[in-house]
Amino acid sequence: MTHSGESNVKLNTIHAVEEAERIYDQLVAWRRDFHQHPEMGLETYRTAGLVASTLRELGYTVQEGVAQSGVVGLLENGEGPVIMNRVDMDALPIQEENPADYASEVPECMHACGHDAHTAIGLGVAKIMAEGRENWSGTLKLIFQPGEEGENGAEIMVQEGVLENPRPLVILATHIWNHMPFGKVAAAPGPVMAAAEAFRVVFHGKGGHGALPEKSIDPVVTAAMAIMNLQTIISRNISALETAVISIGALHAGDAFNVIPETAELRGTIRTYDTGVRERVLKRMVTVIEGTAEMMGATAELELMPLTPALVNDRSVTSLVQEVVVDLLGEDALEIGERTMGSEDAAFFLQEVPGCYFFVASGPEDYQDRPHHSSRFDIEERALVNGVAVVVESLLRLMPYRGD
Ligand SMILES: [Zn+2]
Numbered sequence: 001m002t003h004s005g006e007s008n009v010k011l012n013t014i015h016a017v018e019e020a021e022r023i024y025d026q027l028v029a030w031r032r033d034f035h036q037h038p039e040m041g042l043e044t045y046r047t048a049g050l051v052a053s054t055l056r057e058l059g060y061t062v063q064e065g066v067a068q069s070g071v072v073g074l075l076e077n078g079e080g081p082v083i084m085n086r087v088d089m090d091a092l093p094i095q096e097e098n099p100a101d102y103a104s105e106v107p108e109c110m111h112a113c114g115h116d117a118h119t120a121i122g123l124g125v126a127k128i129m130a131e132g133r134e135n136w137s138g139t140l141k142l143i144f145q146p147g148e149e150g151e152n153g154a155e156i157m158v159q160e161g162v163l164e165n166p167r168p169l170v171i172l173a174t175h176i177w178n179h180m181p182f183g184k185v186a187a188a189p190g191p192v193m194a195a196a197e198a199f200r201v202v203f204h205g206k207g208g209h210g211a212l213p214e215k216s217i218d219p220v221v222t223a224a225m226a227i228m229n230l231q232t233i234i235s236r237n238i239s240a241l242e243t244a245v246i247s248i249g250a251l252h253a254g255d256a257f258n259v260i261p262e263t264a265e266l267r268g269t270i271r272t273y274d275t276g277v278r279e280r281v282l283k284r285m286v287t288v289i290e291g292t293a294e295m296m297g298a299t300a301e302l303e304l305m306p307l308t309p310a311l312v313n314d315r316s317v318t319s320l321v322q323e324v325v326v327d328l329l330g331e332d333a334l335e336i337g338e339r340t341m342g343s344e345d346a347a348f349f350l351q352e353v354p355g356c357y358f359f360v361a362s363g364p365e366d367y368q369d370r371p372h373h374s375s376r377f378d379i380e381e382r383a384l385v386n387g388v389a390v391v392v393e394s395l396l397r398l399m400p401y402r403g404d
C-alpha cells in the first residue's frame with residue numbers, strides 16, 4: 001500500500017490510510033464480533049444495538065428501529081452538503097464450515113457475504129470522521145441497513161423516509177469483494193449490478209392417462225417448450241451488445257409416471273441492466289408464454305415480482321472515488337471494469353440520489369475457494385483498512401473544510 005505523497009493533501013489534515021491503520025485492531029475486533037454473532041433479515045437487533053451505542057458515544061444523533069432494526073447516525077458539523085454512507089448488517093442461512101475461532105456461534109446462520117465487514121467499516125468511518133470533525137464541514141449521515149439478502153431492507157428504509165430530513169446530496173456504498181485478490185478497489189460508472197425480477201408461470205392443461213395423450217392437454221410438454229422458447233428472447237430479441245439473463249430455477253409438475261397432470265409450474269429470474277432492455281424482455285416473455293400455451297391448447301398464468309432495480313453509479317461521484325483510490329492506494333489498485341449480474345438493494349438508494357457503489361477486494365490467497373454465499377467464505381481483513389480509507393477520503397473531498 002503506498003501513498004502518492006503530499007500533492008493530494010487538501011485543507012484537511014486527516015491522512016485516511018494512516019487513520020484506518022491506526023484503528024485496525026478495533027476494525028478487526030468489530031468484524032469478528034459481528035461474525036461470531038450473525039443475525040438475519042430485518043432482525044439484526046444485537047448488531048444494531050452495538051452500532052447505535054457506538055455512534056452515540058462518538059457524538060452522533062441516532063435513530064433506531066428504521067425497517068425494524070436499521071440505524072441512522074447523523075453528525076451535523078457546520079455548513080456544507082449532506083453526504084450519506086450506507087452499509088448493510090445482515091447474514092445468511094448457511095452453516096459455517098470455517099474452523100476460525102471467530103466462526104459463527106449461531107447454527108445455520110453465517111456472515112457469508114461480508115456484511116459483518118461492512119458494519120465494521122461503517123463504524124470505522126463513523127469514528128474517524130467524528131474524531132477528526134475539525135477537518136471537514138457539512139452533515140454526515142450514516143445508514144446501517146438490515147435485510148439486504150432478499151428482504152429489500154433498503155426499499156423499506158426509503159419508504160420510512162430515510163432519504164429525507166435531511167436529504168443527502170450524494171450516497172456512498174461499499175461491498176467487500178472476494179472475487180478479486182486483496183489490494184484492488186473497483187469503481188465503474190453506469191450500471192454495475194443488475195435489475196432483478198422473479199417470475200412464476202402456471203400452465204393449466206387437462207389431466208389424463210399417460211397412455212392416452214390425445215385425450216388430455218399436456219402442461220408438461222407445454223412447460224418444456226416454454227423453457228426453450230424463453231431462451232430465444234435472449235438469443236433473438238436482445239442485441240449481442242446488450243445484457244440480459246433469464247434462468248429457470250424451479251420446474252414442478254405431476255407425481256406419477258403414468259399420469260398427465262393438470263398443471264405445470266415454472267419459477268425463474270430475469271436480470272437486466274437497462275430499463276429499455278428490461279421492458280423488451282418482459283413484453284416478449286408475456287408473448288412467448290401465452291403463445292406457447294395457446295399453441296398447445298393450454299392456458300397460462302404469469303406472475304411477475306420485481307425485486308430490485310439496476311444499481312447505476314453516477315459518473316462524477318464515481319470519478320471522485322476513482323481518484324481517491326489512485327491517490328491512496330496507487331494506480332494499480334483501481335479496477336474500472338467490475339460489473340455483475342447479481343443484484344443489490346442499495347439500488348433503491350442510488351435511484352433516488354446520485355452516488356457510487358464500489359467494491360473493495362477482500363480475497364485471501366485461496367479466494368477462489370471462498371466465494372460469497374459459501375460456507376467457507378472468509379476475507380483478508382486488511383480490506384477493512386482499504387474500505388475505511390477510501391470512504392473517509394471520499395467524504396473529506398465531498399465535505400471539504402471551509403475555513404473560519
Ligand atoms: Zn450476498
Ligand SMILES: [Zn+2]
Nearest residue numbers: 113114115175
Ligand atoms: Zn452482500
